[in-house]
Amino acid sequence: MRPVVLASASPRRRELLEQIGLSFTVAPVDIDETPLPDERPDHYVERLARQKAEAGLTRAADPNSLVIGSDTTVVCEDRIMAKPANEAEAADMLRLLSGRTHKVMTAVALAGEYGCYARLVITEVRFREIFEEEIKAYWQTGEPADKAGGYGIQGGGAVFVDGLWGSYSAVVGLPLQETAELFEEAGQPVWSVWLSSAEMSL
Numbered sequence: 001m002r003p004v005v006l007a008s009a010s011p012r013r014r015e016l017l018e019q020i021g022l023s024f025t026v027a028p029v030d031i032d033e034t035p036l037p038d039e040r041p042d043h044y045v046e047r048l049a050r051q052k053a054e055a056g057l058t059r060a061a062d063p064n065s066l067v068i069g070s071d072t073t074v075v076c077e078d079r080i081m082a083k084p085a086n087e088a089e090a091a092d093m094l095r096l097l098s099g100r101t102h103k104v105m106t107a108v109a110l111a112g113e114y115g116c117y118a119r120l121v122i123t124e125v126r127f128r129e130i131f132e133e134e135i136k137a138y139w140q141t142g143e144p145a146d147k148a149g150g151y152g153i154q155g156g157g158a159v160f161v162d163g164l165w166g167s168y169s170a171v172v173g174l175p176l177q178e179t180a181e182l183f184e185e186a187g188q189p190v191w192s193v194w195l196s197s198a199e200m201s202l
């Protein structure tokens with residue numbers, strides 16, 4: 001088995017990867033997340049996911065590692081919403097998302113000595129109308145600050161959600177089905193990890 005590295009500082013990505021039973025180490029990378037001039041949001045998230053995975057591989061102690069990088073961005077009315085810089089920006093984001101359907105774009109990339117492969121997952125999320133008092137109170141919870149679009153579907157942000165079409169895990173930060181597909185293609189399927197942990201516990 002090749003060692004698996006998650007090149008991310010996101011606690012959500014760590015929890016999602018733990019959920020499917022993979023053993024891995026965490027080694028965040030720091031890359032410039034500024035969009036290129038006129039860059040399309042789908043190209044942007046995939047580029048960042050690839051850059052995170054590739055930077056992680058360059059730094060990995062074992063060159064045989066499989067390194068995961070991922071990026072999540074909320075897109076509404078052609079606006080790319082990364083993590084809000086402050087309360088005013090978070091409030092602006094939630095006002096725009098209120099009563100509308102937006103897209104959550106998440107890309108996952110897996111880099112290994114064979115190259116870097118990626119999947120882009122687009123999920124539609126519909127929000128009910130959100131009131132000013134709620135926006136103010138939600139900021140106080142601390143939840144919006146480190147999340148794309150200024151909300152967490154896995155937390156209090158769930159109360160705004162009217163409907164979701166696509167991948168729930170992708171909205172939280174890592175599309176698990178597509179991540180497993182990349183591992184399958186890399187010759188290290190997730191089920192083989194399940195099998196070896198089951199054999200070890202016998």
Ligand SMILES: Cc1cn([C@H]2C[C@H](O)[C@@H](COP(=O)(O)OP(=O)(O)OP(=O)(O)O)O2)c(=O)[nH]c1=O
Nearest residue numbers: 008009010071072147148151152153171172173
């Ligand atoms: C929309 C949404 C995003 N998020 C999070 C997932 C990501 O952590 C974050 C988007 O920021 P990213 O820049 O994708 O990731 P990050 O900076 O947190 O971590 P790293 O780059 O080191 O991998 O928003 C949620 O937790 N819940 C949600 O509902």
